[in-house]
Amino acid sequence: MxxxxxxxxxxxxxxxxxxxxxxxxxxxxxxxxxxxxxxxxxxxxxxxxxxxxxxxxxxxxxxxxxxxxxxxxxxxxxxxxxxxxxxxxxxxxxxxxxxxxxxxxxxxxxxVPPIHDITTDLEDPPPFVALAETREAAPNAVGYPEGFADQQRAAYPEIQPLLLDLPPARVLSAVEAAALDQGWEIVALSETGLEATATTFWFGFRDDVAIRLTQTEEGVRVDVRSASRQGRSDLGTNAARIRTYLEALQRRAEG
CATH class of the missing domain: 1.10.287 (Helix Hairpins)
Known part of the structure; x- marks a missing residue:
């Protein structure tokens, strides 16, 4: 068995x-x-x-x-x-x-400091005009907040204007192309710059960008401002955005 x-x-x-x-x-x-x-x-x-x-x-x-x-x-x-x-x-x-x-x-x-508005021109930041009404409805201010400049100087000394020795029309074309390369939504475009909105990947935060072109004796000066619509601190996002954009713009201009 x-x-x-x-x-x-x-x-x-x-x-x-x-x-x-x-x-x-x-x-x-x-x-x-x-x-x-x-x-x-x-x-x-x-x-x-x-x-x-x-x-x-x-x-x-x-x-x-x-x-x-x-x-x-x-x-x-x-x-x-x-x-x-x-x-x-x-x-x-x-x-x-x-x-x-x-x-x-x-x-x-x-x-990083608890700031959410970064610019290459601390004395006269590029203003938001086309996006002013949108930003007025958001928690953060339209104008550059008082007291941010000193904190930005200490934390992000490398955020400086970009000077391009090129014709203004070519600079404007490169500025627009570099903005599109970043995936930004261009809201306004003129001979003196543009305004755009950048959307973060995960939470979909909408940050605004203003770019101003100024003709100088040395060439065209490009100033960039990136500001979050909400939140006290951006964890360095706006500074990183400006840094990345200016590097892309430099490559565009050289190319």
């Missing part, structure tokens, strides 16, 4: 596998919340405050997933259940990757 051997009971019973599944579910929920907060606001499904709350909740869930992943890794390893242990380890790695960007933003917030 055939003999039947009883099925060998796995160490730890169902708990290592249950812990692994719960950890994975927390990770998925955290990823959906953190990844979806920005698009939800950009698509106008959530107001900004609710989107930030969703992002914050996702971060808390990610930390909970990491803690449970560590417990899963330890318990499963002690029980020699290698698949649940692997799942716990992978969750730890995934959470570390997910939290890298928020951590970098927090570090950046401590390194």
């Amino acid at each position: 055939p003999t039947f051997r009883p099925r060998r009971r796995q160490r730890g019973g169902p708990w290592p596998a249950l812990l692994a599944w719960l950890t994975l579910l927390l990770l998925i929920a955290a990823a959906l919340m953190m990844g979806g907060a920005g698009p939800a606001h950009r698509l106008e499904l959530l107001p900004l405050g609710s989107a930030f709350d969703l992002l914050r909740l996702g971060a808390y869930l990610a930390l909970a997933a990491a803690a449970l992943g560590l417990v899963t890794l330890i318990v499963a390893s002690l029980c020699r259940r290698w698949r649940p242990a692997l799942a716990g380890g992978l969750v730890l790695v995934a959470v570390a990757a997910m939290m890298a960007v928020p951590w970098q933003l927090m570090q950046r917030a401590q390194e």
